[in-house]
Amino acid sequence: MFKTVAQFSELPPETPVHVVMEGIDLVLLRVGDEVALFESRCPHQGAMLHESAVNDGHIVCRAHGWAFDGVSGRCRHKPAVSLRAIPVRVTEGAVLADEDAVRALVLERRAGSATSADAAAARDEPAPMAIDDLPGPKGLPVIGNAHQIDPERLHVVMEDWQRRHGSFFKFKIMGQTAIAVAKPHLIRMVLRERPHNFRRIDTIEAVFEEMGAQGLFSVEGGVWKRQRKVVAQALNARQIRAFFPKLQEITGRLMRRWDRAAEQGGPVDVQADLMRYTVDVTSNLSFNYDMNTIEKEGDVIQQRLEYVFPMISRRVNSAFPYWRYFKLRRDRELDEALRELKVTIDDIIGLSRERLRRDGAESGPRNVIEAMLLIRDEQGALSNEDIFGNVFSLLIAGEDTTANTMVWILHFLSRRPDVFARLRQEADEVLGDNDILPDIETAGRLVYHDAVINEALRLKPVASVWPMGACADVVMDGVAVPAGTPVFLLTRVPTLLDPDGAPALEFDPERWLAKDRHAAHFDNVMVPFGAGPRLCPGRSLALLEIRAVMSMIARRLDLVPDPDGPPVGERFAFTLIPTHVRLIFSGRKAAAPVRADHEETV
Structure with missing residues (x-):
């Protein structure tokens, strides 16, 4: 089933247009007389391509300069890498996108998510361990490790704990268990899987709201x-x-x-x-x-x-x-x-x-x-x-x-x-x-x-x-x-x-x-x-x-x-x-x- 997402005559040439279908961010691009629709996430580190520029028929990721052909989606310097394309067609001046392909992409992303507990169970993997089983610094009753953290030396404290307990450890603050990760693939995963699986820590939004200064830095969601x-x-x-x-x-x-x-x-x-x-x-x-x-x-x-x-x-x-x-x-x-x-x-x-x-x-x-x-x-x-x-x-x-x-x-x-x-x-x-x-x-x-x-x-x-x-x-x-x-x-x-x-x-x-x-x-x-x-x-x-x-x-x-x-x-x-x-x-x-x-x- 195809759904109208734009009018061809209204599409500016070689200019990324943001389209949202089924909660998925897509980028629509007109190059000459051709139109293409891709998932808007760069396959490198997940930056949004609808915020990027188009140069010589290629959409160029603003993060690290990866360039993708505006028609085929193929990466200029890494031909084995391509953007996920959604079939489109132009009928009576309207640009229509394949809704079924978008729904398939949604299911694929959910099933393949490295952070999905349901996906792990479906793959018949061993039951995941609890965060309480992770190593970490010893704390005191009630306050946990709060007494060991100086806000102005937070990075020093955390990096010292990493050297002693590894790149995936736990600690506790006033009864709440937190985790710290220094593994590059986990860091990238957390940053890519925003906002559906991760967001800024809740206290950031609360502090800015108390100050009457809620803005792009602190807000979440819609x-x-x-x-x-x-x-x-x-x-x-x-x-x-x-x-x-x-x-x-x-x-x-x-x-x-x-x-x-x-x-x-x-x-x-x-x-x-x-x-x-x-x-x-x-x-x-x-x-x-x-x-x-x-x-x-x-x-x-x-x-x-x-x-x-x-x-x-x-x-x-x-x-x-x-x-x-x-x-x-x-x-x-x-x-x-x-x-x-x-x-x-x-x-x-x-x-x-x-x-x-x-x-x-x-x-x-x-x-x-x-x-x-x-x-x-x-x-x-x-x-x-x-x-x-x-x-x-x-x-x-x-x-x-x-x-x-x-x-x-x-x-x-x-x-x-x-x-x-x-x-x-x-x-x-x-x-x-x-x-x-x-x-x-x-x-x-x-x-x-x-x-x-x-x-x-x-x-x-x-x-x-x-x-x-x-x-x-x-x-x-x-x-x-x-x-x-x-x-x-x-x-x-x-x-x-x-x-x-x-x-x-x-x-x-x-x-x-x-x-x-x-x-x-x-x-x-x-x-x-x-x-x-x-x-x-x-x-x-x-x-x-x-x-x-x-x-x-x-x-x-x-x-x-x-x-x-x-x-x-x-x-x-x-x-x-x-x-x-x-x-x-x-x-x-x-x-x-x-x-x-x-x-x-x-």
């Missing part, structure tokens, strides 16, 4: 799907290309700020400066609002944002929600920061409302806020609270993750002059006489820059611990995991081992240029931007920001660690935040590269 579509459109390749001149302008502001620092010769808090940079980029692209925190001194929004994310992480990972009964000084400071942020964000929303009133809704949205203001559903317009939550989510997610990754890169470069010299050589060759990326195509030629970025993300991933939860009864490697069980993904553990299991702790970008099994191994086990349906929508923007800043530094400045600064450290607050990274900039010199006395390791 609400997430609706909001994701708006945000993904605002961060797609076309929007980023149109935004590029503004990115150049903001990068120029940072360049001038650091040129002045080089003239003064004192240590620079690069983390604070880079957070200013990422706030300015996010606010300009997503809200068409120029905060220009780089050129402002004193009280700026960035100072509020950098306080919020660590407090959210502390509450999410707290064994007891004490703040609901009494508030410490840091909780009162959080409340004050949220109030001030709401005033700023409400002003931004007000400007967007005024633009729509002035120009008319038919002019269409120019940014995320305007798109949300135009959304209508069964309950009417999105509330100011919904819009505030998404603006808030974009600001904190776009600020901390990208800025901290750049800080880690600069930390490694300051201690590896040989790597910095190679980076500079490439920047000179690719940028020519430009100090700032002249166009997006040039960014794609910075191959060694990408190797440096990948190596920093391998050693210091954006999120080294992912707090998730099972939302259905599942089986993981022969272990029955009941619905409601917290599942912590230790994503950094497998990235610190080479394919043979030997430690890979040295900062060595060369490993990404070898194109051998080692590079393939690390590419397969790394998930710095997530995987599956909830792959970070800002991935492309983040990588472009990092390339722009690193190439600018290579062209303009020399850098060394502050010899009088405290030791560099790290703390966990959703992201792996560097601490005490102080660098001294100077104007570029033509000095010969000198190998560091010791290798920089994690």
